[in-house]
Structures are given as C-alpha cells and as structure tokens.
Amino acid sequence: MEHVTLEINGKSVQAPKGATILQAAKAAGIKIPTLCSDDKLEPYGACRMCMVEIVKHGRVRLVASCLFPVEEGLSVQTDSEKVMRIRKMIIELLWPAWQQYADEYGVAKSRFQPGMTDCSLCGQCVRYCAEVKKENALYFKGRGIDRRPALIDGFRDQCSQCRECFGLCSGGWVVASRV
Ligand code: FES
Incomplete structure (x- = not known):
C-alpha cells in the first residue's frame, strides 16, 4: 500500500x-x-x-x-x-x-439559551440504524434549531427491543426519549 x-x-x-x-x-x-x-x-x-x-x-x-x-x-x-x-x-x-x-476544554457553562441543544445532530443514531442495522427506523425531522432525530411510525416495538443506537448518543437520553 x-x-x-x-x-x-x-x-x-x-x-x-x-x-x-x-x-x-x-x-x-x-x-x-x-x-x-x-x-x-x-x-x-x-x-x-x-x-x-x-x-x-x-x-x-x-x-x-x-x-x-x-x-x-x-x-x-x-x-x-x-x-x-x-x-x-x-x-x-x-x-x-x-x-x-467540558472539563477537558475548561468550559464551565454555556452562554447560550438552555433547552435548545439537547441533540448534537451528530446523526449517529440515524446513521447506525440505516448503515449497520439496515432498518432506517429513524430520520431527521424539522429544520434549524427544531431539527431532531425521530422515529418512523410503526417501528416503536422494534426499536424498544433493539436499542443499539442508545449507547452512541452523546446525550444518552436523546434517542431514548423518542422511542
Ligand atoms: S465532524 Fe469530524 S468527528 Fe464530527
């Protein structure tokens, strides 16, 4: 090589x-x-x-x-x-x-309005579901600051049993809160 x-x-x-x-x-x-x-x-x-x-x-x-x-x-x-x-x-x-x-970079708090940023939009949950699980049960809904991962109707039971993407979520609870 x-x-x-x-x-x-x-x-x-x-x-x-x-x-x-x-x-x-x-x-x-x-x-x-x-x-x-x-x-x-x-x-x-x-x-x-x-x-x-x-x-x-x-x-x-x-x-x-x-x-x-x-x-x-x-x-x-x-x-x-x-x-x-x-x-x-x-x-x-x-x-x-x-x-x-935050600790590593010495950031004690955010100057920005709380509540706007519960999801980093890294897309790992959506991408994992599509690329690894080949299921496409999650998608991005909304635009701008309202953009969030969301579950496609009909996948709730399947997602509750899988939960493999939960561990990828930086917030930990972002996807969990939608399933
Ligand atoms: S843009 Fe490179 S790790 Fe997210």
Missing part, C-alpha cells in the same frame, strides 16, 4: 494514502476529539469537533479531520489556539450533549 508522510503537531507521521487525518493521528497516538465519527459508520462531518488547522501550499485552513485525506507534506496542528477556541464554542453550543468534553 502506498504511504504518504505528513507532519502532525511537529511529529513526522506516515499514513496510507486515502486515510483521513483523523485516522493518521489516531494511529500515531495523537488524540483528536470527535463526536459524530464512529469506525462502524461512514464519515459524516457533522459535529466539527475534530476540526484541525492545516497548512497546504502555504495557506492555513481549518478542516474536519474525519473527512480530510492525508497528503504528502501536509502540516497539521490539532491543538492550535484557533482550533481550541472553536472547540470550546462548539461545546457551549451543543451543551449539554457534549459535557463529556
């Missing part, structure tokens, strides 16, 4: 061509926080918690590491000031679903 060499946080890292920055970092023991990424599911790019700063052809950009492929000579910063600022903002916006990261 063809490999490329890139730099992550100043460390030279080799990764298979086609791998994502997130996969390369993980293999090199460099932690990048994620919420909508799961090895069992296709990359989705919804939460942006995995955002990193890259330098490509002299240009600095922010990209979602779970989607962005490694490239020869790419320089990546996983914890730059800008990246940390964005992650803190995301934690606040999606409070309380993401309190798992």
Whole structure:
C-alpha cells in the first residue's frame, strides 16, 4: 500500500494514502476529539469537533479531520489556539450533549439559551440504524434549531427491543426519549 508522510503537531507521521487525518493521528497516538465519527459508520462531518488547522501550499485552513485525506507534506496542528477556541464554542453550543468534553476544554457553562441543544445532530443514531442495522427506523425531522432525530411510525416495538443506537448518543437520553 502506498504511504504518504505528513507532519502532525511537529511529529513526522506516515499514513496510507486515502486515510483521513483523523485516522493518521489516531494511529500515531495523537488524540483528536470527535463526536459524530464512529469506525462502524461512514464519515459524516457533522459535529466539527475534530476540526484541525492545516497548512497546504502555504495557506492555513481549518478542516474536519474525519473527512480530510492525508497528503504528502501536509502540516497539521490539532491543538492550535484557533482550533481550541472553536472547540470550546462548539461545546457551549451543543451543551449539554457534549459535557463529556467540558472539563477537558475548561468550559464551565454555556452562554447560550438552555433547552435548545439537547441533540448534537451528530446523526449517529440515524446513521447506525440505516448503515449497520439496515432498518432506517429513524430520520431527521424539522429544520434549524427544531431539527431532531425521530422515529418512523410503526417501528416503536422494534426499536424498544433493539436499542443499539442508545449507547452512541452523546446525550444518552436523546434517542431514548423518542422511542
Ligand atoms: S468527528 Fe469530524 S465532524 Fe464530527
């Protein structure tokens, strides 16, 4: 398999061509926080918690590491000031679903209105049901701040017995509250 060499946080890292920055970092023991990424599911790019700063052809950009492929000579910063600022903002916006990261990022509370953010919209429940279970019992209902996962009529009994997606939910209770 063809490999490329890139730099992550100043460390030279080799990764298979086609791998994502997130996969390369993980293999090199460099932690990048994620919420909508799961090895069992296709990359989705919804939460942006995995955002990193890259330098490509002299240009600095922010990209979602779970989607962005490694490239020869790419320089990546996983914890730059800008990246940390964005992650803190995301934690606040999606409070309380993401309190798992609050301590780590020193976010004590959210500036945003409570009750708006019980679901992070990571889509793991909907995607797991479709991609792994091949059932499509869940879908996204509504738009904007009203957008939420919802159960398709007729699936209630089946979902109550399965419950496999419950463990994927960052809020833990978001899907459970709808089944
Ligand atoms: S883990 Fe990359 S966008 Fe969610």
